[in-house]
Amino acid sequence: MKLTAIELWTALHGMVFGALFLLAFSGGLAGLYGLRHEWLTTAGIKDDVRRLTAGTWIMAIVAWLTVIIGTWVVYVPYRAEPPEGADLSKYPKFNLTSDPATAGWHEFGMEWKEHVAWISPMLATAVAFVVLYYGLEIADRPYLRRALIVLFTLSFIAAGIAGLFGAFITKAAPLI
Numbered sequence: 379m380k381l382t383a384i385e386l387w388t389a390l391h392g393m394v395f396g397a398l399f400l401l402a403f404s405g406g407l408a409g410l411y412g413l414r415h416e417w418l419t420t421a422g423i424k425d426d427v428r429r430l431t432a433g434t435w436i437m438a439i440v441a442w443l444t445v446i447i448g449t450w451v452v453y454v455p456y457r458a459e460p461p462e463g464a465d466l467s468k469y470p471k472f473n474l475t476s477d478p479a480t481a482g483w484h485e486f487g488m489e490w491k492e493h494v495a496w497i498s499p500m501l502a503t504a505v506a507f508v509v510l511y512y513g514l515e516i517a518d519r520p521y522l523r524r525a526l527i528v529l530f531t532l533s534f535i536a537a538g539i540a541g542l543f544g545a546f547i548t549k550a551a552p553l554i
Contacts, residue, residue: 384553387451392548395444396541402437403534406505409433410527413517423517431513434506434530441499441537448495448544455553456488470551483550487543495540501533 381389409430413423460469466476474484505526509516516523 384455391444391447391452395440398440402433406433406437406530410523413523415517423514427513431509434509438502438506441502445495445499468554470553473551480550483547487547491540491543494536498533498537501529505530
């Protein structure tokens with residue numbers, strides 16, 4: 379199996395960083411949920427906060443890498459303009475918009491994906507910063523822990539929506 383450069387970047391963007399994002403999210407969510415004084419010793423909380431800090435920062439960094447690569451590497455050939463009379467199957471954006479049956483994938487899906495995807499690293503970074511800043515105090519503040527879980531989950535949902543649109547759009551008009 380041979381991959382072109384853009385296919386390699388697309389795989390890195392979606393599959394590699396997507397998998398790391400998913401692992402970091404699941405670990406971070408479990409870490410946040412279990413960070414309670416009634417469930418852990420003081421030593422256990424210190425260990426959990428250390429792992430949680432690393433995990434949330436990994437998730438934030440992976441989210442930033444994913445949207446940056448998606449926006450400035452993968453999306454560039456997607457939106458390339460075809461020369462007059464070119465085969466539109468090699469120009470995904472124009473291939474989608476040339477047919478009213480598939481135009482919605484670009485008009486709604488890609489436009490929405492481009493903007494919603496950027497919410498994910500912003501929220502993930504906010505969670506990572508709060509975990510770093512408050513550390514051990516999160517176990518004493520259940521309202522803070524719940525707020526972090528909500529922000530963390532919203533980050534994941536935003537990334538999930540963007541990922542689904544990306545997968546569907548790539549299926550409808552693959553990058554060649």
